[in-house]
Amino acid sequence: MKKLKNNLLITMIIIATSFLTSINSMSQENDKLFIAIELNNILCGYSEIDLSDSIINGKEFIILKQNTYANFHALGQDITQHQRFTYHIDAVSGNFIYHDSYIKQGNVEMGGMVSVKDNMILTIDLEGNETTSEILEETILPNTQFFTYLLGDPDDKTLWTKVFSVYDVRSGKVQEMKYTKIEEGIHEFSGKEYEVIVIEETDPSTGMTNKFWISKEDGMRLQMESPQKIRMYLTDASVPKRIKTGNWDENFFIKTNKKIKDIRSISYMKVKVKLAATPLASMEDLNVKGQKYTGTINDNDLDGEFIIIHKRYMGKNSPAFPFDPGKYVFDNIYLEAEKTIESDDPELEALAKKITGGSKSLWEASCRISEWVATNIEGSILDGSAKVTYESRSGLCGAQSRLMAALCRAAGIPARVVWGCMYTREFDGSFGHHGWNEVFMGKDGWIAIDVTIHETDYVDSGHIRLGVLNTPQTIINYEEIEIIDYKLAQK
Numbered sequence: 236m237k238k239l240k241n242n243l244l245i246t247m248i249i250i251a252t253s254f255l256t257s258i259n260s261m262s263q264e265n266d267k268l269f270i271a272i273e274l275n276n277i278l279c280g281y282s283e284i285d286l287s288d289s290i291i292n293g294k295e296f297i298i299l300k301q302n303t304y305a306n307f308h309a310l311g312q313d314i315t316q317h318q319r320f321t322y323h324i325d326a327v328s329g330n331f332i333y334h335d336s337y338i339k340q341g342n343v344e345m346g347g348m349v350s351v352k353d354n355m356i357l358t359i360d361l362e363g364n365e366t367t368s369e370i371l372e373e374t375i376l377p378n379t380q381f382f383t384y385l386l387g388d389p390d391d392k393t394l395w396t397k398v399f400s401v402y403d404v405r406s407g408k409v410q411e412m413k414y415t416k417i418e419e420g421i422h423e424f425s426g427k428e429y430e431v432i433v434i435e436e437t438d439p440s441t442g443m444t445n446k447f448w449i450s451k452e453d454g455m456r457l458q459m460e461s462p463q464k465i466r467m468y469l470t471d472a473s474v475p476k477r478i479k480t481g482n483w484d485e486n487f488f489i490k491t492n493k494k495i496k497d498i499r500s501i502s503y504m505k506v507k508v509k510l511a512a513t514p515l516a517s518m519e520d521l522n523v524k525g526q527k528y529t530g531t532i533n534d535n536d537l538d539g540e541f542i543i544i545h546k547r548y549m550g551k552n553s554p555a556f557p558f559d560p561g562k563y564v565f566d567n568i569y570l571e572a573e574k575t576i577e578s579d580d581p582e583l584e585a586l587a588k589k590i591t592g593g594s595k596s597l598w599e600a601s602c603r604i605s606e607w608v609a610t611n612i613e614g615s616i617l618d619g620s621a622k623v624t625y626e627s628r629s630g631l632c633g634a635q636s637r638l639m640a641a642l643c644r645a646a647g648i649p650a651r652v653v654w655g656c657m658y659t660r661e662f663d664g665s666f667g668h669h670g671w672n673e674v675f676m677g678k679d680g681w682i683a684i685d686v687t688i689h690e691t692d693y694v695d696s697g698h699i700r701l702g703v704l705n706t707p708q709t710i711i712n713y714e715e716i717e718i719i720d721y722k723l724a725q726k
Contacts, residue, residue: 280305
């Protein structure tokens, strides 16, 4: 498999070269940058960036080659991650015309390529699958280090807010991103003073905000802070010798006031919460079957109480299988393939058909799939697509839930991924960031199941649902979670 993927990576580069054009000449020796990466104020990684000038079809370009290394601990595992990026960047506009990426974490490899010509974008993933799409001329094609489109008039000292159409290489979609200039002044990085502007970048679809410090001279990003408590900043060449191991568990979990041994038997829970959820939750997201929320939502902040009673669904009124969607009212998007839920993949389609063959009801077919995922996929920190999770046989809760949803949809079962937090035994009682599934059972509505913790035909009432997962990232910044009351089911 590794040799196959290496060959595909070479094929991707060959195709990309023919799609755009070859580099005609190189002019200057490489400049090198070092970027420190901190997680929860612990230096745990770094990026080494090589910059060189190039002439492509008579135009000046910057060639950016970036290698990133990070060490962190999460969910009982020590993880080493290596990321490699290449960008060919138009020296005037700051847009890229070529980008490739490669990520290795443990024995799992992911990657892809994007190239641009005449407002057409070609993408190729690590398996060699091609997609071509058109973009508007004003679309920003960003890179990791230079943000020239945010500089504007160098003599303009006023604060401002602007919206740009920005292409996201992870999702392959164009997003309307809001940028707000909040400060201008002199800042020191790695022993050198820079004239900078400070920008807040906000994704309106999620409310997620990052903060950038950008050099007014060339648009280079000198520092970044994210709500995940990640900080990246320009540093010196000694950084590889100084890195330690970061701890993601501080972001995943918050300690609470009760220690419950038998988590799977939690049948009732009343919880007081103060937290910030990104993307923004609505009252409709929070008040669903098995869960009631009373309290306030102020921007992304929740302050209130949840009552959770997830009664076991026995499938008594389950629709027949195969499912006839025309008999029921629901959003058909939960039967369709998505970028990370590849229910139209032939291999996943064949597997779904094999697992569900002979099922008499929709609930029986759903439970067969959930049992297969729970039994065959190991827990890991990898958060990939459904296909990546299937191929690696490992994944985080979100990854396992995407595979569950993909197999269900491939079998004609409406399914979606939801996210929030759940009670865990970590730290002698805590709540941790989590993802699970809901499957549609006709007149009985959406039924929750959790393949990651082997609750394959129910979820315990320690799950707090915050919404349907429809963004690449979700964040919970906890302030307080207090269990007011809980009950365990009698055995």
